[in-house]
Amino acid sequence: MKRNTWQRQAVREALDSRPGFVSAQELHAGLREGGSPIGLATVYRALADLAVEGDADSLHSADGESLYRACSTPGHHHHLICRNCGTTVEIAADAVEQWAASTAAAHGFTQPRHIVDIFGLCPACSAGAPPSASVAPTPSAP
Numbered sequence: 001m002k003r004n005t006w007q008r009q010a011v012r013e014a015l016d017s018r019p020g021f022v023s024a025q026e027l028h029a030g031l032r033e034g035g036s037p038i039g040l041a042t043v044y045r046a047l048a049d050l051a052v053e054g055d056a057d058s059l060h061s062a063d064g065e066s067l068y069r070a071c072s073t074p075g076h077h078h079h080l081i082c083r084n085c086g087t088t089v090e091i092a093a094d095a096v097e098q099w100a101a102s103t104a105a106a107h108g109f110t111q112p113r114h115i116v117d118i119f120g121l122c123p124a125c126s127a128g129a130p131p132s133a134s135v136a137p138t139p140s141a142p
Helices: 006-016 024-033 040-052 094-106
Strands: 056-061 066-070 078-082 088-091 117-120 137-139
Touching: 006 024, 006 040, 006 066, 024 040, 024 066, 040 056, 040 066
Parallel strands: 078 117
Antiparallel strands: 056 066, 056 137, 078 088
8 A cells, every 4th residue: 555645635535525437637627726736647646546456446438538436335346337427336246246257267267357337327317317428438457
């Protein structure tokens, strides 16, 4: 675990305050608007470290940009992600774990790792909110 500097703490707090996935650039802009002198490269490093340590989830948007969100569930988990607004719900999925292990074993693979995120429309967006092209994430590699 890396040392908890003021910059890393500022990134974590800014990420905690966001309800969905956010890019490093968006997070950096918010920090700067709040008066922080933090640099963009520092934000990228802090987000990458948080993701490696399991304190942040990351995925890639349709245009290849990395997006991050604070992770509130320790350990391995999965997500329901709204394609329209980015609302994310962390879910446990024991059946997915069993399926991944048995599928890997059936093909002779050992030590399987996987990412399963389910994309759809949240209840609010399903109720008629106009579509937004802002969120079209694809899962990132572990």
